[in-house]
Structure formats: structure tokens, C-alpha cells
Amino acid sequence: MNNVYIETFGCEMNKNDTNIIKSIMLKEGFNIVSQFENANAILINTCSIRENAEKNIQNRINYLYSVANSSKNDNNKVIIGMLGCMAVQLGEKMFKSSKKIDLFVGPDGYSNLPSLVNECLAGAKKLDIDFKKKEHYDKIETYIDKKEIYAAVTIIRGCNNFCSYCVVPNVRGREKCKDFNSILKEVDDIVKKGAKSITLLGQNVNSYQQDDINFPKLLEEVAKRNQNVRISFLTSHPKDFSLELVNVMKMYNNICNYIHLPVQSGSDRVLQDMNRKYTINTYISLINSIRAELPDVSITTDIIAGYPGETLEDHQATLDLMSLVRFDSAFMFMYSARQGTPAFNRRDDVNNVEKKRRLNEIIALQSKISAKNNQSEVGKIISVLIEGKSKKYANQLVGRSLNNKVVAFEYGGSSARVGDVVNVFVEIATSKTLIGRQTN
Ligand code: 5AD
Numbered sequence: 263m264n265n266v267y268i269e270t271f272g273c274e275m276n277k278n279d280t281n282i283i284k285s286i287m288l289k290e291g292f293n294i295v296s297q298f299e300n301a302n303a304i305l306i307n308t309c310s311i312r313e314n315a316e317k318n319i320q321n322r323i324n325y326l327y328s329v330a331n332s333s334k335n336d337n338n339k340v341i342i343g344m345l346g347c348m349a350v351q352l353g354e355k356m357f358k359s360s361k362k363i364d365l366f367v368g369p370d371g372y373s374n375l376p377s378l379v380n381e382c383l384a385g386a387k388k389l390d391i392d393f394k395k396k397e398h399y400d401k402i403e404t405y406i407d408k409k410e411i412y413a414a415v416t417i418i419r420g421c422n423n424f425c426s427y428c429v430v431p432n433v434r435g436r437e438k439c440k441d442f443n444s445i446l447k448e449v450d451d452i453v454k455k456g457a458k459s460i461t462l463l464g465q466n467v468n469s470y471q472q473d474d475i476n477f478p479k480l481l482e483e484v485a486k487r488n489q490n491v492r493i494s495f496l497t498s499h500p501k502d503f504s505l506e507l508v509n510v511m512k513m514y515n516n517i518c519n520y521i522h523l524p525v526q527s528g529s530d531r532v533l534q535d536m537n538r539k540y541t542i543n544t545y546i547s548l549i550n551s552i553r554a555e556l557p558d559v560s561i562t563t564d565i566i567a568g569y570p571g572e573t574l575e576d577h578q579a580t581l582d583l584m585s586l587v588r589f590d591s592a593f594m595f596m597y598s599a600r601q602g603t604p605a606f607n608r609r610d611d612v613n614n615v616e617k618k619r620r621l622n623e624i625i626a627l628q629s630k631i632s633a634k635n636n637q638s639e640v641g642k643i644i645s646v647l648i649e650g651k652s653k654k655y656a657n658q659l660v661g662r663s664l665n666n667k668v669v670a671f672e673y674g675g676s677s678a679r680v681g682d683v684v685n686v687f688v689e690i691a692t693s694k695t696l697i698g699r700q701t702n
């Protein structure tokens with residue numbers, strides 16, 4: 263009665279939360295199974311960031327429920343648990359109405375998961391979507407799935423920023439920092455298991471603070487102690503990005519030359535409505551100061567198309583900003599109204615066809631800019647950490663450069679292995695990939 267199957271949707275943080283869940287379940291004697299057909303409990307770690315994420319997950323849950331329970335009766339029914347952001351966003355309502363889901367647990371409730379699953383297996387229906395004030399997963403040794411070359415460590419969970427469109431503060435609660443020494447220990451453990459690249463994760467890593475340790479100090483300590491490991495971080499809010507951080511990046515060769523700095527829109531009016539707390543001028547000055555100190559830095563962003571009230575001029579301002587900043591790549595989304603957010607009360611007045619048109623224009627422009635930026639890498643020799651074999655070409659390996667570009671190269675004859683760092687001479691560039699040959 264104790265086989266658990268877990269499926270994860272959404273961001274890197276959710277993937278890491280699943281490792282916390284696995285660790286908690288294993289400690290209490292549950293087995294983690296890799297096929298849902300063998301499970302007594304199916305747990306889905308969910309994402310609420312946009313409506314289509316929620317819809318996909320609902321469909322998946324319906325499918326899992328019908329297949330897993332097709333030959334079962336009430337006594338040997340497989341229980342289904344909705345974990346994470348959707349449990350908070352929809353749990354209270356669905357707890358009353360859903361016949362398929364037995365258990366709803368939010369991102370701060372995983373310590374109780376073993377007993378909640380046991381109660382559900384005994385026939386109960388459970389809901390635990392409360393938030394904790396402080397980080398309480400510090401002492402849990404996060405489960406490490408396999409010998410991962412690229413790994414992540416969560417340093418801060420939740421968000422205090424309340425951007426008008428974003429459901430994260432509602433579904434993940436306020437910022438909670440992981441204890442500094444626990445972070446160092448988790449990094450050590452992961453490195454011992456073979457990781458060669460570690461990303462420090464948070465909705466807003468720059469808000470990290472424990473006593474006098476702020477994010478630049480934490481990053482410096484992690485980089486100093488692990489000089490043979492690449493260190494990166496995700497995500498930064500432009501309003502909190504400091505030059506102290508840029509200086510730390512400059513001092514350590516093993517800190518990746520890569521910054522994800524979501525801008526969301528190129529229009530001051532929209533930014534103000536979004537409660538982003540910066541203007542386009544301050545954003546551009548920040549980019550200029552970063553590039554002055556770190557000339558080869560790669561900067562990526564997030565952009566939302568069709569925010570309520572976005573005019574054609576606002577949209578054009580976003581395109582203009584993209585042409586000016588020339589991001590290396592971008593995650594681009596159509597605005598999706600989320601219940602409980604401040605923008606939900608605004609009229610979602612850019613219709614879907616127009617939203618899609620604006621998004622496509624943004625994607626097409628970014629694709630051109632990415633291709634052109636990548637073109638400037640052609641002819642260079644760059645250092646690549648090998649991630650695995652290419653899915654496209656049997657004779658190619660793929661990895662990442664220090665500035666987070668995907669690099670593919672032929673490995674015929676070379677003894678390079680996953681986890682090695684090799685030099686690659688870049689011969690061709692597309693908007694997504696650099697292609698070259700190994701030189702050592
Ligand atoms: N609609 C569309 N995109 C959103 N994001 C966050 N909330 C929404 C929403 N309601 C995007 C933002 C954020 C990224 C993680 O997801 O661009 O930076």
C-alpha cells in the first residue's frame with residue numbers, strides 16, 4: 263500500500279520541490295515508482311502560472327484517474343493528490359466538488375504528506391494549503407535523482423513583489439529564505455554526487471537575506487568553495503539587481519556569465535500598472551552598467567504580450583526595447599488572467615487573436631536578434647560543459663557555454679564524456695544553438 267508515483271509540471275523550483283517530497287516520502291517508508299500503473303497514490307506537483315498550464319494538468323489528472331482506476335473498486339482505489347500551486351489556487355473549491363482528487367497540499371505542506379497520504383489511503387479526503395512563515399525544509403536532505411551534471415538548489419521560496427498579473431505570491435506565499443549553512447551543505451552534497459553546474463533558485467534570488475548575508479555574499483561563498491563547479495542563479499528582479507552582484511560575478515570565473523532579467527514590457531505605463539517598480543530608463547541603465555563590467559554577458563528576459571489595456575503603442579514600445587537591448591533569448595507569453603491577482607479585475611481587453619498576433623511579432627523579432635547575437639560567437643573557441651548526446655544527431659554531443667548557450671559538436675573519435683568541460687570552435691550559429699567542433 264505504499265507505492266507512490268509523482269509527476270511534476272512547471273518551473274525549476276517545482277522540480278526541486280518534488281525532490282523535497284521524494285526525500286520526505288522515502289524517509290517514511292514509501293517507495294517511489296516510475297510507472298503510475300504500479301502506484302497506490304499518484305501525486306501531481308502542479309503549476310498555476312497561466313491558464314493553459316492548469317488546463318493541461320487537469321486533462322492529465324483526468325487521464326491518470328480513469329486509467330489507474332479503471333479496474334479498481336472503492337476498496338483498492340488509487341488515490342490522486344494535487345500538490346503545489348494549483349492546490350492553493352483551486353483546492354478549496356475542488357475539495358468540495360472533485361470526485362477524482364482525494365488530496366490537496368500546497369507548497370508549504372509537504373512535511374505532513376506521508377500521514378496525509380496514509381489517511382487518504384484509508385478513505386479520507388484531505389486539504390492542507392496553509393503557508394509557513396519561515397522556511398522549514400532546511401533540514402531535509404533534498405533527494406538527488408541520478409548523477410546529475412546540471413543541478414539546482416532552492417535558496418528562497420515565495421514572493422513579496424505582487425506584480426499585478428502574477429499568481430505566485432498567492433500560491434507560494436511570502437519569501438522564505440533557506441538557512442545559509444543548509445544551502446552550503448546541500449551544494450556540497452550535490453557536488454559530491456557529481457554535479458558540475460549548480461543554479462541557485464528563487465522567484466527573486468536578489469531578495470535573499472539571512473542576518474548580514476545577502477545574495478551577492480551567498481553567491482560569492484558558494485562560488486569560492488566550489489571553484490570547479492559552474493554557478494548560476496535564477497531569477498532576478500530588475501529593481502533589486504545590484505552592482506555588488508556584478509562585482510562578485512566579475513571576480514569568479516566559475517560564475518556563469520549569464521543573467522535572466524525579466525522586463526515584461528517596454529512601456530512605462532504598462533510597467534507601472536504591472537507594479538514592476540522600475541522604468542524603461544532605469545532598466546536600460548542597469549543593462550548598460552552590467553555590460554560595461556561584463557562585456558560577454560548573456561542577458562535573457564521574459565515578456566508578456568497583451569496585458570490588459572496594452573495599446574499598439576505599448577506593444578511597439580516592447581518591440582523597440584527588444585531591438586535596443588538585444589536580449590540573447592526570451593521567454594514570451596500571452597497574458598493570461600489569473601483569479602485572485604490585481605490584474606484579474608482589469609478588463610482582459612486585448613482579444614486572443616490580437617494577443618497571438620502581438621506574441622508572434624515578439625517571437626519573430628527575438629528569433630532574429632538571437633540568431634544575430636549567436637552569429638557573433640562564430641569563429642570563437644568557447645568552453646563547453648557536456649550535458650549529453652544530441653537528440654537530433656547521433657554523432658553529436660550537446661552542452662552549454664559559460665554564458666548559457668546550447669552548443670552541439672561532433673564527438674567522433676574524442677573521448678569526451680558527460681560532465682567534462684571541452685573547448686569547441688564555433689562554426690555555425692542558429693537562433694537556438696551554436697554548432698562546432700572540439701579543439702582539445
Ligand atoms: N500571464 C502571462 N505570463 C505570466 N507570467 C507570470 N504571470 C503571467 C500571466 N498571468 C510570466 C512572467 C514571469 C514568468 C515566470 O511568467 O513573464 O516572469
Ligand code: SF4
Binds near residue numbers: 424
Ligand atoms: Fe510573479 Fe513578480 Fe514575484 Fe516574479 S517577481 S514571481 S512575476 S510577483
